[in-house]
Amino acid sequence: MSKDLQDVLNRLDRLESIEAIRQLATTYAVACDEHDMPRLMGLFTDDAVFDSPTKTMVAEGCEQIEQLFVDLFKIRGPAFHWTHDKNITLDAKDSNKASGIIYSHAETTPNNVISLAAMKYLDEYKRHDDTWKFSRREIHFLYYVPFSNYSRGLNNRLRVWVGDKAYPGDYPESLPAWQEYVSKYLSS
Numbered sequence: 001m002s003k004d005l006q007d008v009l010n011r012l013d014r015l016e017s018i019e020a021i022r023q024l025a026t027t028y029a030v031a032c033d034e035h036d037m038p039r040l041m042g043l044f045t046d047d048a049v050f051d052s053p054t055k056t057m058v059a060e061g062c063e064q065i066e067q068l069f070v071d072l073f074k075i076r077g078p079a080f081h082w083t084h085d086k087n088i089t090l091d092a093k094d095s096n097k098a099s100g101i102i103y104s105h106a107e108t109t110p111n112n113v114i115s116l117a118a119m120k121y122l123d124e125y126k127r128h129d130d131t132w133k134f135s136r137r138e139i140h141f142l143y144y145v146p147f148s149n150y151s152r153g154l155n156n157r158l159r160v161w162v163g164d165k166a167y168p169g170d171y172p173e174s175l176p177a178w179q180e181y182v183s184k185y186l187s188s
Contacts, residue, residue: 013095018088020132021125025102028134029081035073041066044134045126051138053170056162077109096127111163117144120171140170 024043031040041062044050050059050068059068084103091097102121109115124136141160145153153159157173158166172178 010095014090017090017095017098017127017132021088021098021100022086024125024132024134025083025086025100025104025121025123029083029104032069032081033079037066037069040069042133044137045128048134049136051136053138053140053174054160054162054167056167057139075111077112079106079108081106098125098127098132099123100125114147115145115161116147116150118142119144142169142171 027039028043030036031043044062044065046062047060048062048065050057050065052058057068057072059065082105084105086100086102088098088100091099100121100123102123104119104121106117106119107114108117119139119141122136122138122140123134125132126135127133143153143159145159145161149161157168159169160167
């Protein structure tokens, strides 16, 4: 095979991989909304990790991840998740690995409380048998507030609600770029 043909095949593989990973993120949202456990669990590698900075959503391996979502879905009725920007980076050294940042929103009903969320996922992906899956998924909430608190939630540092307890937003205040901006431009 010529070098030119191999280059084209490599470029095609990269494009197909990026699209497959984008579809993976979308399928995750659909599976969550439909409480489709078989579809949802088919998206994770056997040794996958699910994590969150608040440590309210932590699981290692498919069995724990499945239990995490079973428990979550037990208290949540209808929901609607949608993904926005999907920034995928393919590993330059291993064509079967990638990472990504996925921005999304959700309307949910934990414990019958209509809630709104803005979040981003920091993902790691692995390809096995030509199928891309999550090997690590870390959810970061900008906010997750009851609808009744939305108008004052975004400007409040305590804007991630889990039950009746409020946590600080996972970002942007924790990000180095945000801290540098505040230090340089907003500090007296």
